[in-house]
Amino acid sequence: MFFKNPLRKRQALGSLIGIVIGVIIYAILPQEPVEGLLSLGPMNVGHENLSCTACHTSAKGNMIQQLQANIAFTVGARKKAVDFGTKNVDNKKCLECHDRPNDRHPTYRFEEPKFADAVAKIDARLCETCHREHNDTRIVLENGTFCVNCHYDLEVVNDPIDIPHSTLIKNKEWTTCLQCHDFHGNHIYHTPEKMKDTISLKKVNDYLKGGDDPFTEKKKYMPLSEEEWKKVVGNYK
Numbered sequence: 001m002f003f004k005n006p007l008r009k010r011q012a013l014g015s016l017i018g019i020v021i022g023v024i025i026y027a028i029l030p031q032e033p034v035e036g037l038l039s040l041g042p043m044n045v046g047h048e049n050l051s052c053t054a055c056h057t058s059a060k061g062n063m064i065q066q067l068q069a070n071i072a073f074t075v076g077a078r079k080k081a082v083d084f085g086t087k088n089v090d091n092k093k094c095l096e097c098h099d100r101p102n103d104r105h106p107t108y109r110f111e112e113p114k115f116a117d118a119v120a121k122i123d124a125r126l127c128e129t130c131h132r133e134h135n136d137t138r139i140v141l142e143n144g145t146f147c148v149n150c151h152y153d154l155e156v157v158n159d160p161i162d163i164p165h166s167t168l169i170k171n172k173e174w175t176t177c178l179q180c181h182d183f184h185g186n187h188i189y190h191t192p193e194k195m196k197d198t199i200s201l202k203k204v205n206d207y208l209k210g211g212d213d214p215f216t217e218k219k220k221y222m223p224l225s226e227e228e229w230k231k232v233v234g235n236y237k
């Protein structure tokens, strides 16, 4: 070899190994998702113009720990890979832009132990149970009948509707709920009282998939745009 001095030789070898490992880490550990490089499904309704970094921020954890965990995953010693360089996108992130104090089904409510049974069927504690990203959709649930998990024993006193809630529930008409009610209660509109005035089931289902909003375009709270979010949250990157 080039180095007569064995110490120099070891130093050179050491540097070489260092450089190789550095290159590998650099190549497989991008700290920010590389925009456009990853071919995921199209963004959800309304999110088409958001930057990746509006939702994906750098993971805190130690890079070496992430690397170890993912090597363990690769060789089969771990069940799940950890987020490489990015933090999991959780409720908190969504609420940075979508805080709606009027939400009639706020996710935190379902942390209460009395909802444990319902949560086992539908985890209403997490936005991602119903809204998943990169799916080109508004709601990932097949249909809107999930109200049954919590409202199966609903009683409405002085029920104003022409076919009372009790009858709808007895007949398991769970598709009708979203024909009159939105879920979060953010739309400004008058809830119908007659079955003939309800939104058609087709329009509801199109809406869930990402189509036009059949309730109204008017809402009490609009989400923050990316520009507003940058100003308010101030943690861009």
Ligand code: HEC
Pocket (backbone or CB within 6 Å): 033, 034, 035, 036, 037, 038, 040, 047, 050, 051, 052, 053, 054, 055, 056, 083, 086, 088, 089, 128, 131, 132, 133, 134
């Ligand atoms: C509105 C928030 C949002 C935006 C904007 C966004 N993502 Fe995501 N992304 C998510 C969520 C939430 C998940 C978790 C999986 C899911 O819910 O479908 C995810 C999952 C991923 C994953 C799968 C790996 C993982 O960590 O689970 C990759 C890769 C990814 N996104 C890359 C991107 C890229 C590239 C962009 C920009 C083109 C982008 N994302 C923009 C919210 C977003």
Ligand code: HEC
Pocket (backbone or CB within 6 Å): 044, 045, 046, 047, 050, 054, 055, 089, 090, 093, 094, 095, 096, 097, 098, 127, 128, 131, 133, 138, 213, 223, 224, 225, 226, 229
């Ligand atoms: C940086 C701000 C931002 C973040 C973070 C964000 N959103 Fe959005 N979201 C928006 C904007 C802006 C729109 C478009 C609103 C419009 O077009 O009226 C939107 C639209 C939506 C819509 C469709 C709204 C409609 O009009 O029907 C849903 C559902 C939604 N976001 C859910 C989420 C979820 C779930 C997350 C977390 C994974 C999230 N958003 C993260 C800003 C954000």
Ligand code: HEC
Pocket (backbone or CB within 6 Å): 091, 094, 095, 098, 100, 107, 122, 123, 124, 125, 126, 127, 128, 129, 130, 131, 139, 144, 146, 182, 183, 184, 185, 186, 187, 219, 221, 223
């Ligand atoms: C159990 C299912 C479920 C969960 C959990 C859920 N959503 Fe929704 N979301 C829906 C349904 C159904 C609609 C359509 C009806 C409506 O517009 O309220 C909707 C509509 C929306 C809309 C558009 C209407 C509006 O209010 O402006 C946004 C934005 C939204 N969700 C964001 C979120 C965010 C953010 C979270 C978590 C904090 C979340 N959702 C949790 C089911 C859910």
Ligand code: HEC
Pocket (backbone or CB within 6 Å): 104, 105, 110, 115, 118, 119, 122, 124, 144, 145, 146, 147, 148, 149, 150, 151, 177, 178, 181, 182, 183
């Ligand atoms: C995970 C459980 C859960 C699911 C699923 C659920 N709800 Fe609810 N809903 C609740 C709880 C809890 C309340 C609050 C009742 C109370 O405070 O007495 C509520 C309240 C309501 C209210 C009355 C709000 C008010 O301000 O008076 C309406 C309307 C409603 N839900 C409709 C629906 C519809 C429509 C669906 C399905 C698309 C649905 N809910 C799914 C648990 C749920």
Ligand code: HEC
Pocket (backbone or CB within 6 Å): 147, 151, 154, 155, 156, 157, 160, 161, 162, 165, 168, 169, 173, 174, 176, 177, 178, 179, 180, 181, 191, 192, 193, 194, 195, 198
């Ligand atoms: C024809 C329209 C219509 C249909 C269909 C309908 N509702 Fe209602 N619902 C109303 C009206 C009107 C009220 C009175 C309060 C209001 O204006 O929101 C109401 C009230 C409620 C309340 C509040 C009860 C209270 O005591 O405060 C809940 C919860 C509810 N509905 C859930 C459901 C569920 C679950 C379904 C599906 C089985 C459903 N609704 C179907 C129109 C409807």
